[in-house]
Amino acid sequence: MATNPSWLLQSYPSAMPTAENWALEERPIPEAADGELLVKTLWLSVDPYMRGRISPAKNYAAGFKLGDLMRGGGIGEVMISESPDFKPGDIVMSDHFGWQPFSVVPAASAEPVTTTDAPMQSALSYLGMPGLTAYFALLKTGRPRVGETVLISAAAGAVGQIAGQIARIKGFDPVAVAGSDEKLEWCKELGYRTGVNHRTSADLVADVATACPSGVDVFVDNTAGPIHDAAMLNLNTFGRVVVVGTIALADRFDQPDIGLRHLRRTLITRARIEGFLLDDHEREYETAIAALLSWYKQGLLQTREDVAEGIEAVPHAFVRMLKGENFGKQLVKL
Amino acid sequence: MATNPSWLLQSYPSAMPTAENWALEERPIPEAADGELLVKTLWLSVDPYMRGRISPAKNYAAGFKLGDLMRGGGIGEVMISESPDFKPGDIVMSDHFGWQPFSVVPAASAEPVTTTDAPMQSALSYLGMPGLTAYFALLKTGRPRVGETVLISAAAGAVGQIAGQIARIKGFDPVAVAGSDEKLEWCKELGYRTGVNHRTSADLVADVATACPSGVDVFVDNTAGPIHDAAMLNLNTFGRVVVVGTIALADRFDQPDIGLRHLRRTLITRARIEGFLLDDHEREYETAIAALLSWYKQGLLQTREDVAEGIEAVPHAFVRMLKGENFGKQLVKL
Structure with a gap:
């Protein structure tokens, strides 16, 4: 009989999570x-958004409770299939998969995955949530x-790699922070004009200024933290900041984020700073996926995956x- | 012969300005x-914006240098008149008046003031910059x-008093912070439903929550500082924050503003935070003034002025x- 080792949340991380925050327990096939x-x-x-779900702090979606099966x-x-929309053998994507080999997902959360145009797992990267987020x-x-x-943080990540290439395709001037x-x-191979290494930079504000000699018009902020400051301090008049992610806060999600506030600068530049959540764009997914797939088929979108193997690897990969530490979209192959 | 005692900037205030930052010097009539x-x-x-002009920090408009005549x-x-557009005896408004009894202003900066519909000084309050800003x-x-x-800070101030009344006229639900x-x-007499006293509140976040039981949809932020935090922590999904002024920072304009950052909250609420500068709306001034004047003539706009007298009083009034400490639009009558 098949086994179903499943990852359950054991404790809320107060700082950066470790694999010890989860426990692998044998579960029956549901x-x-x-x-x-x-x-x-x-x-x-x-994906980065899952950090917010293993925190007792308020988030846009209900978080996991201790002892819960992790899902993503x-x-x-x-x-x-207990749904007329799917039959055995269908390949489906859902954001309700358990961290386990056999899962039950609501049919309403599932989408068929076509494997004719691109590898199956593309539906989790450039043809799925990260690609749509970038778009x-x-x-x-x-x-x-x-x-x-267009300055993009976490520029080589799942969202950033696609955002940079869309920016290049559309004739914007993309600059990476990685x-x-x-x-x-x-x-740079993807088409970013230049970039800044935020780990080795001694002066992020100055280095962003050098990389963006005409200033920053749009900042796709996947990180928050000091990179956000460097972008704000280089933001042009009528600059736009899209707050997509806050992964730089991953080690302190439950603590107040204290730092430079940029209200004077927001006023002076008449910046628009806007929070982003993909779900709000659901009605246009089809258009966006068609565009992303078309670019991919024309050879205009390169992508990179970082693949871990086996159910044991999931917390470590997360x-x-x-x-x-990943390089490309982080996936786990079972 | 008439004298022309004029206020010159003597020193940049590093904290809250005092009257000693200016010196009154006799000047010839220009x-x-x-x-x-x-x-x-x-x-x-x-007006609050003038605080930013007596700072060596970068601003949206060039600041005053030490020894300069103050203008506003x-x-x-x-x-x-050395312009075909004006003749002696005309009453004009300009934002280039010196802090002095006799001033030279560019004719291009001047607008005729009609005194038939409203008191002359209305052009400096609800029919002028503060009213247009509110609108x-x-x-x-x-x-x-x-x-x-709609939560409005500095709610009794020159901008706030008009913003609250426009909100009431338009059928929004205005809440004051004063x-x-x-x-x-x-x-409340103006039509604010309720309000919070930020000087006596022991818990501004809780008091704003009580005053806004359905949360804050739009925040007209004239202050920044702790009131901004209380608004952000009560902001609804798709909330909008208009950064109009930062008067709570008046005592530390040249220092970094360190405090709570709200990027997680911005993401979770998909808030839109936008800097505001009146100049960007110049092409629509006429429409707005017509609306403001019409409301005034219908008795829908109340206003309050706080009038100091004499050229000596200007820095103190500022x-x-x-x-x-003012109550209503602060003016100086000469």
């Missing part, structure tokens, strides 16, 4: 009720004009992604 | 060159919907306005 699917997990996605994005094969955060919330400088010279080199 | 007007000052306006908004009578900050940048809660119970009482 049963699909009406409107549900039993799926065999093929890929799991670990995944791709799997339908074993049993809408940059184009709909940031709204750069041709030639404008955590290693190796990542920056790759960012933590290394939070620390920026 | 001569109007081509395109200029010699005006006899009747009213001077002291005023109303006066044209004595000598555009609330309606064009904040964009509340009918029934939404610095005395007397001011709050008056705010400082007491920065400290919130």
Whole structure:
């Protein structure tokens, strides 16, 4: 009989999570009720937003309780369908996959994954949540004009790598902030004009100024923290800041974030700073996926994955992604 | 022969300005060159934005240098006109009046003041810069919907008193933050539903929550500081924050503003935080003034002035306005 080792949340991390915040426990293979699917997990996605769900602090979605099965994005094969929309053998994506080999997901949360145009796991990266986030955060919330400088933090990450390439395709001037010279080199291959290594920079404000000689028009902020300050202090009049993620706060989600406040600068520049959540754009997913897929098929989108293997690897893969130790979209293959 | 005692900037205040930052010096009555007007000052306006101009820190407009004549908004009578657009005896408003009894202003900066519909000095308050700021900050940048809660700081001030009344006229739900119970009482007479006294509140976050039981949809932020925090921590999903002024920082304009940062909250609420500068709306002044004047003539706009007298009083009036000791639009009558 198949086993189903499942990751349960054991403790809330007060600082950077460690693999010890979860425990791997044998669980029975769950049963699909009406409107549900039993799926065999093929890929799991670990993403920055999940840090906010393992915190007792208020978030945009309900968090996990201690003892809960961890859930997140995944791709799997339908074993049993209690929904007329899916049949056994279908490949589906859902953001309700458990961190376990066999999962039950609501059919309403599932989308079919077509594997003819791109590898299956693309639905978890450039054709899925990170790609859509890049698309809408940059184009709909940031709204750069041709030639404008777009600064992107976590530029080699799952969202950043796509945002930078869309910026290049659209004729904006993308500049990367990333955590290693190796990542920056790759960012330039993707079409970023230049970049700043925030781990080795002795003066982030000055280095962003050098990288953006005409100032920053749009900042796609995947990080918060000191990179946010450097962007704000280089922001042009009528600059736009899209707050997509706050991964620089991953080690202190439950603590007040104290630092430089930029209200004078916001007033002086008439900046627009706007929080971004992908769910708000659901009605336009189809358009965006068509655009992303078309760019991919034309060879205009490169992507990079960082793949861990096996159910045992999931918490470790999640933590290394939070620390920026991954290089490319972090996935776990089962 | 008439004398022309004029206020010159003597020193940059590093904290809250005092009258000692200026010196009153006798100056000759200036001569109007081509395109200029010699005006006899009747009213001077002291406004929060002028704090930023007596700081060596970067601002949206060039600041005063040490020894410079202070300039700001005023109303006066044209004595000598070197412009075809004005003649002696005309009453004009300009934001280039010196802090002095006789001033030369560029004719291009001057607007005729009609005194038939409202008292002359209205052009410095509800029919001028503060009224226009309230109008555009609330309606064009904040964009509340009918029934939404609009929190307004410095609610009894020159901008706040008008913003609150426009909110009431338009069917929004205005809530005041002000610095005395007397001011709050008056705010309620203006149509604010309720208010919070930020000087006596022991817990501003809780008191704003009580005053705004449905949360804050739009925040017209004239202050920054702890009131900004209380608004952010009560901001609704898709809340809008219009950064109009930062008077709570008046005592430390040249120092970094360190405090709570709200990037997680911005993301979670998908807030839009936007800096506001009146100049950006110049093409629509006429429409706005027509609306403000119409409301005034219908008896829908009450206003309150705090009038100091004589050229000697100007720095003191400016400082007491920065400290919130004024009650109503602070003016100086000459």
